[in-house]
Amino acid sequence: MxxxxxxxxxxxxxxxxxxxxxxxxxxxxxxxxxxxxxxxxxxxxxxxxxxxxxxxxxxxxxxxxxxxxxxxxxxxxxxxxxxxxxxxxxxxxxxxxxxxxxxxxxxxxxxxxxxxxxxxxxxxxxxxxxxxxxxxxxxxxxxxxxxxxxxxxGCSNHDLWVQVIDELVSNNMKSCLMVSERDVSGSDALNVQTTCKIEGDDLNEEEATMTLNGTKWFIKDAGDSDIWLVLCVTEFDEGNIYRKHTLCLVNRNDLPPNSTRIEPIETNEAIGKFYEVQFKDCKVPLNIIGERGEGYQILQMKSSVTKLFQCLKLCGMGQESLRLSNKRAAERKVFGSKLQKSEYFKFDLAHWRIKIETCKLLCFNAAIKCDYEGVKAAREEIGMVKAVTPKEISSLVDWSIQLHGCYGLCSTQTPLSHMWQVSRSLRINDTPDESLISQLGRLEISNYNKFQKTYDQELTTLAGK
Ligand SMILES: Cc1cc2nc3c(=O)[nH]c(=O)nc-3n(C[C@H](O)[C@H](O)[C@H](O)COP(=O)(O)OP(=O)(O)OC[C@H]3O[C@@H](n4cnc5c(N)ncnc54)[C@H](O)[C@@H]3O)c2cc1C
Structure with a gap:
């Protein structure tokens, strides 16, 4: 044998x-x-x-x-x-x-x-x-x-352009984006009031300067960043409100003494460190991104791309939150039987599975359209992603926390409360939900108007034949 x-x-x-x-x-x-x-x-x-x-x-x-x-x-x-x-x-x-x-x-x-x-x-x-x-x-x-x-x-200073990309890619530098201001609604970047006076842009690179005045608020990691992207009003006589702002690139090493005040804002540190930054006659070498007056458009494009990928990250987070819930329900007994056996649990699980898949499909669809036609053409698709995903994923994580009981809510042994804060904050940061939905509605009406006008014209032409 x-x-x-x-x-x-x-x-x-x-x-x-x-x-x-x-x-x-x-x-x-x-x-x-x-x-x-x-x-x-x-x-x-x-x-x-x-x-x-x-x-x-x-x-x-x-x-x-x-x-x-x-x-x-x-x-x-x-x-x-x-x-x-x-x-x-x-x-x-x-x-x-x-x-x-x-x-x-x-x-x-x-x-x-x-x-x-x-x-x-x-x-x-x-x-x-x-x-x-x-x-x-x-x-x-x-x-x-x-x-x-x-x-x-591109950037008006080519050497700085190369240096910044090089250092950011090598992880030797950090940047931050300064748009929000305490006294005006951040939902609409056109409200930005910080000014930047440009002098000598017709002269050679070394002599041109920009002077910033104003206060930025709720700026993530400003105290820690070497490069600041600051949205300012530069075109004071421009009638078109969409062409008044410029995105200025400030190298922190160029700041003259006493020209800025950087104050940390007391916040919940789980979602990061925030600062208020005041510019007072802050005269630095001229470095602007793109052309003068293009700042708002550049920002819109940037915000679209970053929020799309943040939403994809949230879909991944939702996937992990669902896995943690499955694990908990397979192990935890309540009132004598495994949570996994509860009909409530099965219904909720299926519901959230569908939600993740829906958000994911919206995100991938938007990404493909960006590849085919560019980010600008995909703004409606990206708008839908941004309006739906943070809301759904933060509700899903909220459900996972509930399912884990006190362990999910208070313990640092699961990443759930961190996930909730991250997904919840995206419902406000980078354009709040309501503002996104209102933009989508406006776009829908404008598309309809364009369609109806052309349709009516073609119908009249056909009828005349
Ligand atoms: C985690 C986090 C990180 C951030 N990081 C940065 C940063 O690095 N740099 C930076 O510049 N800013 C940053 N911010 C600020 C952020 O950009 C603003 O909070 C955001 O743009 C909203 O502006 P607000 O807070 O002024 O709210 P408001 O504009 O005052 O809006 C308040 C509320 O009004 C409602 N609302 C808005 N628009 C409409 C509408 N059209 N219809 C109906 N209701 C509406 C919404 O409920 C909205 O939440 C950050 C914010 C958060 C939460």
Missing amino acids: PNVSDRPRTYKKPALEDVDPITNYIPASVRDKFDERQMDRFKKLRKFVEFECLPLDTVYLQESTLFEHESDLETCPVIINLRKKLEAYQLHKMFVPMDQRGYDHSFNDNWEVVSMVEFAMIAFLAGRSVIASYLFHLDDLIDLGTIQVLLRN
């Missing part, structure tokens, strides 16, 4: 990719957009997130609150370790999504321009983990947004 251990082993334990292939996470309608190399990258990313990041998320959340400055996060042991692993997974480059290819990035090896739909998949997969979101620059997408804005629109 042969020993049991001598029997041939035919059974091989399935790997995660066998039971839950990466294709489960890619909407069927976009699978043909990815080649083998991209699929391989997604598999690696998924493995990195599942095995290296998710198990450490709560440790990271606890450690990160101990640091005073966001730049200090790079000294966090968890991050140092994971940065090394990123190289082993060949995921260490910064991925920059652009709707058109052909950008010269030969001056730095640390980044790669990818299509919008490829980045959509990266944002969704990395969005599941708090640490992966940080490592893939998805936390607030400010630096990624700055790189995109600079690539798309």
Whole structure:
């Protein structure tokens, strides 16, 4: 009689990719957009997130609150370790999504321009983990947004343009965006009142200056950033309100003494550190992004792209929140039976599964349209994504917290309360829900009017034939 251990082993334990292939996470309608190399990258990313990041998320959340400055996060042991692993997974480059290819990035090896739909998949997969979101620059997408804005629109100082992109990509620099002001509604960037007087833009680069006056408010990481993108009124005599603002690029090293006051704002630190910044006759070298008077349009475009990817990150977060709920319901007994057996639970689970899928499909559809026709053409699709996703995902995370009871609400052993704050804050930050919905309504009416006018004209022409 042969020993049991001598029997041939035919059974091989399935790997995660066998039971839950990466294709489960890619909407069927976009699978043909990815080649083998991209699929391989997604598999690696998924493995990195599942095995290296998710198990450490709560440790990271606890450690990160101990640091005073966001730049200090790079000294966090968890991050140092994971940065090394990123190289082993060949995921260490910064991925920059652009709707058109052909950008010269030969001056730095640390980044790669990818299509919008490829980045959509990266944002969704990395969005599941708090640490992966940080490592893939998805936390607030400010630096990624700055790189995109600079690539798309250029800057009046070419050397600074190259230097800023280079340093941001290499993680040696941080940027922030200054739009909001205390005294006016931030829902509409046209309200911005901070002024910038430009002098000598007809002279050579070194002699031209800009002088800023005004106060910006609720600026994330301003105290920690080296480069400030400041929206200011520059075209004082311009009648068209859409052409009055310019996006100015301020290098913090150029600030004259006593020209700015930077005050931290007391806030809940879980969603970041915020500052009020006052400019008082702050005269710095002239650096503007794009053309004078184009600031509002540039900002609209930037906001569209960053919010689309933040919504994809939220879809990833929703996916993880659903997994945590499934796990809890499979383990927790209430009134004598597993929570998983409750009909309420099954109904809710199905409901939220459908919601995630709906948001994801809206996001991917918008990303594909950006690739085909550009971000501007996809503004309606992006508007829908932005109006729906943060609301749905924050409600889903709220449900997950409820399901976990006190453990979900108060404990730092789950990332749920962090997820809720992140998803909830996106309902206000970067244009509140109501403002987005109102914009969508206006767009719908304008589309209808255009259609009806043309239709009526064509009908009359046909009738006349
Ligand atoms: C987490 C976070 C990070 C932020 N980071 C930055 C940053 O880095 N830089 C920066 O410049 N700003 C930043 N902000 C500020 C943010 O951009 C503004 O809070 C946002 O634009 C809304 O402006 P507001 O707060 O002035 O609200 P308001 O404009 O005063 O709006 C208040 C409320 O009015 C309602 N409302 C608005 N429009 C309409 C409408 N058309 N119809 C009906 N109701 C409407 C909505 O309920 C809205 O929430 C951040 C905010 C948050 C929450």
